[in-house]
Amino acid sequence: MSYRGRGTNASSGMGVAEQSMTTYLELQRKKVHRYVIFKIDEKKKEVVVEKTGGPAESYDDFTASLPENDCRYAVYDYDFVTSENCQKSKIFFIAWSPAVSRIRAKMLYATSKDRFRRGLEGIHYEIQATDPTEMDLEVLKDRAN
Amino acid sequence: MTQLAETYACVPTAERGRGILISGSPKSNTILYTNGRSVIILNLDNPLDVSVYAEHAYPATVARFSPNGEWIASADVSGAVRIWGTRNEFVLKKEFKVLSGRIDDLQWSPDGMRIVACGEGKGKSFVRAFMDHSNFANCVRFSPDGSKFITVSSDKKGIIYDGKSAEKIGELSSEDGHKGSIYAVSWSPDGKQVLTVSADKSAKIWDISEDGNGKVKKTLTSPGSGGVEDMLVGCLWQNDHLVTVSLAGTISLFSATDLDKAPVLLSGHMKNVTSLVVLKNDPKVIVSCSYDGLIIKWIQGVGYSGRLQRKDNSQIKCLAAVEEEIVTSGFDNKIWRVPVHGDQCGDADSVDIGTQPKDLSLALLSPEIALVSTDSGVVILHGTKVVSTVNLGFTVTASAIAPDGMEAIIGGQDGKLHIYSITGDILKEEAVLEKHRGAVSVIRYSPDVSMFASGDLNREVVVWDRVSREVKLKNMLYHTARVNCLAWSPDSRMVATGSLDTCVIIYEVDKPASSRLTIKGAHLGGVYGLAFTDQYTVVSSGEDACVRVWRLTPQS
Numbered sequence: 290m291s292y293r294g295r296g297t298n299a300s301s302g303m304g305v306a307e308q309s310m311t312t313y314l315e316l317q318r319k320k321v322h323r324y325v326i327f328k329i330d331e332k333k334k335e336v337v338v339e340k341t342g343g344p345a346e347s348y349d350d351f352t353a354s355l356p357e358n359d360c361r362y363a364v365y366d367y368d369f370v371t372s373e374n375c376q377k378s379k380i381f382f383i384a385w386s387p388a389v390s391r392i393r394a395k396m397l398y399a400t401s402k403d404r405f406r407r408g409l410e411g412i413h414y415e416i417q418a419t420d421p422t423e424m425d426l427e428v429l430k431d432r433a434n
Numbered sequence: 435m436t437q438l439a440e441t442y443a444c445v446p447t448a449e450r451g452r453g454i455l456i457s458g459s460p461k462s463n464t465i466l467y468t469n470g471r472s473v474i475i476l477n478l479d480n481p482l483d484v485s486v487y488a489e490h491a492y493p494a495t496v497a498r499f500s501p502n503g504e505w506i507a508s509a510d511v512s513g514a515v516r517i518w519g520t521r522n523e524f525v526l527k528k529e530f531k532v533l534s535g536r537i538d539d540l541q542w543s544p545d546g547m548r549i550v551a552c553g554e555g556k557g558k559s560f561v562r563a564f565m566d567h568s569n570f571a572n573c574v575r576f577s578p579d580g581s582k583f584i585t586v587s588s589d590k591k592g593i594i595y596d597g598k599s600a601e602k603i604g605e606l607s608s609e610d611g612h613k614g615s616i617y618a619v620s621w622s623p624d625g626k627q628v629l630t631v632s633a634d635k636s637a638k639i640w641d642i643s644e645d646g647n648g649k650v651k652k653t654l655t656s657p658g659s660g661g662v663e664d665m666l667v668g669c670l671w672q673n674d675h676l677v678t679v680s681l682a683g684t685i686s687l688f689s690a691t692d693l694d695k696a697p698v699l700l701s702g703h704m705k706n707v708t709s710l711v712v713l714k715n716d717p718k719v720i721v722s723c724s725y726d727g728l729i730i731k732w733i734q735g736v737g738y739s740g741r742l743q744r745k746d747n748s749q750i751k752c753l754a755a756v757e758e759e760i761v762t763s764g765f766d767n768k769i770w771r772v773p774v775h776g777d778q779c780g781d782a783d784s785v786d787i788g789t790q791p792k793d794l795s796l797a798l799l800s801p802e803i804a805l806v807s808t809d810s811g812v813v814i815l816h817g818t819k820v821v822s823t824v825n826l827g828f829t830v831t832a833s834a835i836a837p838d839g840m841e842a843i844i845g846g847q848d849g850k851l852h853i854y855s856i857t858g859d860i861l862k863e864e865a866v867l868e869k870h871r872g873a874v875s876v877i878r879y880s881p882d883v884s885m886f887a888s889g890d891l892n893r894e895v896v897v898w899d900r901v902s903r904e905v906k907l908k909n910m911l912y913h914t915a916r917v918n919c920l921a922w923s924p925d926s927r928m929v930a931t932g933s934l935d936t937c938v939i940i941y942e943v944d945k946p947a948s949s950r951l952t953i954k955g956a957h958l959g960g961v962y963g964l965a966f967t968d969q970y971t972v973v974s975s976g977e978d979a980c981v982r983v984w985r986l987t988p989q990s
Contacts, residue, residue, distance in 0.1 A: 349946070420909070421911065422911045422912050423911045
């Protein structure tokens with residue numbers, strides 16, 4: 290049984306907005322987005338969608354959309370061709386928590402991640418990045434096969 | 435893309451009072467020796483043709499080719515033996531722990547199926563003791579046909595035994611014999627002569643007669659300064675090449691057929707090469723310096739070109755060089771300025787600056803101005819005169835002076851970069867830049883002086899615009915350990931960084947940091963020196979005592 294809609298996170302009390310789930314499903318099922326960036330809205334106490342990118346956008350566009358000094362969650366749809374020449378697509382969940390961000394932000398995102406992540410079905414790989422080198426395209430290429 | 439163009443190999447590690455082992459290939463003129471944790475495979479006919487095997491976790495002591503030349507067995511001080519293939523990227527065949535201590539020597543059986551190893555520790559011990567020497571027996575070798583074996587010792591004698599009965603049959607004649615401990619011996623391929631090397635700095639060729647006595651045929655000496663470093667500690671008779679190795683690591687190649695021909699001298703570094711400089715007027719010449727005070731000149735395409743003969747051989751910590759002059763600092767409180775003519779150094783002038791110098795840089799346009807950073811401040815020198823000593827109040831870890839001598843950047847332990855303007859002997863702080871999250875380890879101005887780059891102990895490098903003092907390129911965080919050195923390309927478009935993690939990373943200033951070129955495993959133990967010789971060639975040096983030249987192919 291998986292939760293949909295509002296629910297609470299035992300550790301930090303952050304919920305997941307309805308819109309976040311539907312946007313994720315759009316990426317997963319209809320391939321409408323290349324990436325979705327989520328942010329924790331402290332006032333509403335939930336995870337909301339901050340930005341989405343169209344299917345034509347590149348990985349560089351995605352990394353440029355992430356703030357340098359603040360944490361975010363992101364989902365990226367990675368398309369690639371395997372060694373056997375199959376076109377494949379894998380969904381990456383990226384917990385972006387830069388070392389230069391405030392400790393309060395890191396704590397908040399870290400404790401809320403689990404609850405949020407469990408609600409997203411169909412994630413193939415998860416990456417935790419504390420600086421841009423840890424979510425380099427090479428890292429995705431290595432993980433996906 | 436990067437490609438290894440040349441390797442200037444290190445020399446065998448040698449210590450006083452002990453012989454070293456070098457062995458040769460049964461099929462070609464390739465020899466094997468060890469330095470640190472590496473096994474070096476060197477082609478005597480073309481010294482630039484060298485490969486390095488760096489898989490041992492402990493210092494390697496000896497390496498030998500198998501009789502069919504396909505495998506190499508190498509051993510180290512932990513008692514481990516590794517057998518690996520000579521071709522195909524040195525694929526490991528087997529590894530096992532033979533003794534609990536250092537392995538001193540190992541030998542393949544003629545059928546290539548077994549190996550015998552000897553050394554220290556609670557392991558296998560020798561089969562029979564021979565007590566005919568009065569001092570350490572340094573080396574024992576069977577003749578190629580197995581009919582005899584010879585032992586040489588620190589008592590200056592060489593004794594020949596029958597190969598089967600192990601009875602003493604003769605001696606190396608004491609007439610014209612060695613005057614110092616004999617460290618190594620090697621048989622000629624036909625088993626009729628032996629080559630010995632000794633602490634008396636000479637090598638001798640002896641004719642071994644049928645009755646087992648040896649007479650000196652020829653004494654070979656290499657040119658040297660005559661000091662302790664010329665003592666010979668290793669030898670090998672490899673086909674036509676007679677190889678002798680001195681305590682300083684110089685390899686001399688004599689010809690067995692033409693004994694009067696002057697030897698070819700090969701040398702290199704034995705220890706960590708901490709700095710590299712390329713002189714502007716001849717970009718093919720590379721000057722490298724290791725911390726034991728050895729300065730060597732290399733020429734691209736040729737290899738070893740000569741040693742800079744210094745009047746004193748003290749250790750060197752920092753080195754800066756311009757045409758005709760080298761400025762060095764060591765572990766005392768002095769800065770030395772040495773004029774250089776060709777390969778000879780003139781008389782050095784020194785200045786005592788009162789505390790230990792930590793970093794040194796020269797204003798390239800007026801090299802008599804030098805900036806020396808010390809523990810908590812800087813000292814400005816004009817020639818050998820101390821112009822000013824400034825206590826800055828923070829712990830200084832790196833410094834650089836602009837080519838025109840008007841500006842200096844000092845990096846601190848806290849990662850802050852302080853920019854000072856220099857007027858005469860006064861330093862005025864102009865700005866403090868905060869970006870680094872670790873102590874600053876290196877700062878370099880770009881050749882066109884429009885930018886400068888700084889690296890820190892937290893693996894990060896930042897490129898700044900000099901005028902606006904804004905960050906020009908960031909996220910250069912791809913190293914996984916401290917950044918040791920940094921170099922700009924001559925057109926100021928690329929920055930190369932070297933780190934303790936053994937990688938060299940080359941970034942283009944106009945492109946994002948993620949589109950970088952990485953050279954992995956450039957130097958076992960860490961990269962300590964870097965320089966560009968031209969737009970597409972990078973030279974690096976490191977803890978493995980080797981200097982490597984890399985070619986960059988521009989990406990279309």
